[in-house]
Amino acid sequence: MPIVQLGREGRWTNYHGTGTCEAATRFALRSGDAERGRDELAAAAREVREWLAAAQAAGRHVRPLGAGWSPSNINIASHCWLLHTRRFNRCFRIAGDDVRPGVDAASLMLVEAGALVDEVSDKLEAQGRSLWTSGAGNGQTFAGAAATGTHGSMVAHGGIQDHIRAIQIVTPAGAQWVEPTAGVMSDDFIAATGSQAVRDDALFAAAQLPVGALGVVTALVVSSVPRFLVRPIQNLRRVDRRALNWLSAGEFRRFSAAYALDRDPDFVQMIVNPYKPFKRPAMLRFLYREPWRDDYPRATPGELGAGYDALSLLGRLLDDYPWARGWLLQFAMKLGYAGGPDVQDPPVYGSWGEGLDTHRPLADLFNASVTIDRADLAYVFEQICGVYARHGGSTVVTLRFMERAQGLLAPARFAHNAVIDFDGPRSQRTADAYARVVERLDAEGIAFTRHWAKSCNLDAARVESDYGEDFRRWCAARDRLIPDPAHRRLFASDVLDGLGLTC
Ligand SMILES: Cc1cc2nc3c(=O)[nH]c(=O)nc-3n(C[C@H](O)[C@H](O)[C@H](O)COP(=O)(O)OP(=O)(O)OC[C@H]3O[C@@H](n4cnc5c(N)ncnc54)[C@H](O)[C@@H]3O)c2cc1C
Structure with a gap:
């Protein structure tokens, strides 16, 4: 398993075209x-360690890359050595004698860091298992998605990093196998991976969400649940103001009963036009979990409502005709959103993995978010719509819901979270509108965090104040994992330095 050089030093642009590395090898x-x-893993650890030493000798920083999806430029570093991990993507079953006593080996899978969420999902489902949450897309690598706290809208779960039970991390000092204090894998297994066992809750909580600053993640042990089916309901409905209070209070059943099925939903998402949000229909998506059965009628990704791309195609139009923004956004939402399956349509079913999409590149995408305490949702939503009505900007606003996620730097750090995403065409006007949303929340004294992978204008001071004691714990864990400051600096980039993560 060699590390191979790809061509000569040059430019590299990330998948969605939001950033370019200059003079990258x-x-x-x-x-x-x-x-x-x-x-x-033992061979990979050796290779990566030698590669890191060579980068250091060449006086270059390094940047490990997943699928290169992140639009925040967190994957961008110039004059450095980039390590593409996408083809390091095998998955392995774990046997009963590979784990510590009491650990359920059948629920675990050993995943090389470059495996896509899609690939992990497929492998698990073939074994009768499933992830319990993920982002809306599945074209990210598992390590890359976890590195930035990727999440969806499963209302009773946290982020994708919550699946991780153990992590292999390589730095110039060697390979470390990081697990919670209680331990997961057997000593023999860990030794065979060429790693030193580090069983420590504090280090594990940092490593679950490393933001690319804690070394090269080469492998993960991923946990799963028995596979299940989801029944999607997707519709366009005019949402009543009172319904936002239900969402704030976590009354998802009541919300579902009003707009879809009178059942507890497992997933609730609302995409809304911030111009007259209560007059124009919102796009609602619900998922209802059902027990697995082999004979469910297979549906296409489109029938399951996977992916919605028309918003970005209409981006330029929105920018060219700002006076028609409200109407155009609504038109884009309608075009991009599969009609149904609504409540009255014949039900369709799919596994968790079948309902996700790998996405085409979204050129000229703007995408940012804030995560707030769900209790603040109704008030914050009014504030946000007020900002758009006054100042313009062409994004739709997506509301998603999740519980507190694991990892010291998880943006979903409230007990119950509402994540508000702003997606639309990239333009100065749109970026300014988001900046004004952030200003407004600050002026109102609303606590919020931002997504590591999106264009959220974060800086080091803000990261420190948003995460407080957890940030200090994360930095302490980083310094224990990588005690040599020169080794820590190997993982520096302008973006990570700017966030205060690589000092
Ligand atoms: C179309 C689209 C849809 C999205 N949908 C969602 C969504 O529904 N929910 C959500 O929360 N987010 C979403 N995102 C954000 C996305 O999940 C994150 O950007 C994710 O980090 C991308 O994973 P990646 O493998 O491409 O990582 P990259 O972008 O390649 O890397 C991300 C970070 O992880 C580091 N990294 C990657 N691999 C390793 C490794 N092996 N070792 C050490 N560090 C590593 C990189 O250095 C970088 O700092 C979306 C993004 C796009 C573009």
């Missing part, structure tokens, strides 16, 4: 053909 870590996962 690109390398790829590729899977080998070892029969056992632990042997693959």
